[in-house]
Amino acid sequence: MPAALNIGRMEHVCGFCGALRWAKEAPGSCCSKGKVAPPFHPSPPPELAELFTANSPLHHKFMTNIRRYICAFQLASMGCKKVRQPGWNPNFTIQGNVCHFIGSLLPADGAQAKFMQIYFLDDQLAARTGLFEGLNEDVLRLLEQVLQRCNVYIQSLLPAKQMLDALPDQRRRDD
Ligand SMILES: [Zn+2]
Known part of the structure; x- marks a missing residue:
C-alpha cells in the first residue's frame, strides 16, 4: 500500500x-x-449553516452523506464527451463543451423521477429518500424547506408545477 x-x-x-x-x-x-474581486458570498440560511456544526443533531448524518444529499437535490445532470485515460487513472478529460441535461418535466411512464422532475412531485421527500442509501428524512426535509424558501431557481419552478398540476392527466402527458 x-x-x-x-x-x-x-x-x-x-x-x-x-x-x-x-x-x-x-x-x-x-x-x-x-x-479579481467577486462579490462576497452571502451567509447561508442559519439552519443550513448549523448542519455544518456539531450543534446540529443532524450534523453527523448530513456530513457522512453530504455528496449524496447534494446529488439528491440536483436540478440537472452534466453532459460532455469524456475521454478516459488508459490504465488505473479514474480521471477523465472533457472534450468539447460541457452542458446540462434537464430532460422533460415529467418522467416517462413507469420511470423513476430524477433531477428536476422530482421538484414536480407532490411527495418529493419519498422520491429523494429512495435515491441513495443512507439518506435521513429529517435532513432531506430540512434541505427541501431551506431550498424552497431561499433558492430562486427552486422558487421559479413553483408556478410551472402549479400550471402542470392544473392540467388534466392526459393533457400533461400529451404536451
Ligand atoms: Zn485571493
Whole structure:
C-alpha cells in the first residue's frame, strides 16, 4: 500500500481576498493577486449553516452523506464527451463543451423521477429518500424547506408545477 500523502492544512490566507489555500498552492490562484474581486458570498440560511456544526443533531448524518444529499437535490445532470485515460487513472478529460441535461418535466411512464422532475412531485421527500442509501428524512426535509424558501431557481419552478398540476392527466402527458 502506498504511503499516505500529507498536503498539510488549508491554513494559508490570501493577503488580497482572505481565501484559504494549502501551502503548495500558488499564491494568487484564488483572486489573481487581487485583480479579481467577486462579490462576497452571502451567509447561508442559519439552519443550513448549523448542519455544518456539531450543534446540529443532524450534523453527523448530513456530513457522512453530504455528496449524496447534494446529488439528491440536483436540478440537472452534466453532459460532455469524456475521454478516459488508459490504465488505473479514474480521471477523465472533457472534450468539447460541457452542458446540462434537464430532460422533460415529467418522467416517462413507469420511470423513476430524477433531477428536476422530482421538484414536480407532490411527495418529493419519498422520491429523494429512495435515491441513495443512507439518506435521513429529517435532513432531506430540512434541505427541501431551506431550498424552497431561499433558492430562486427552486422558487421559479413553483408556478410551472402549479400550471402542470392544473392540467388534466392526459393533457400533461400529451404536451
Ligand atoms: Zn485571493
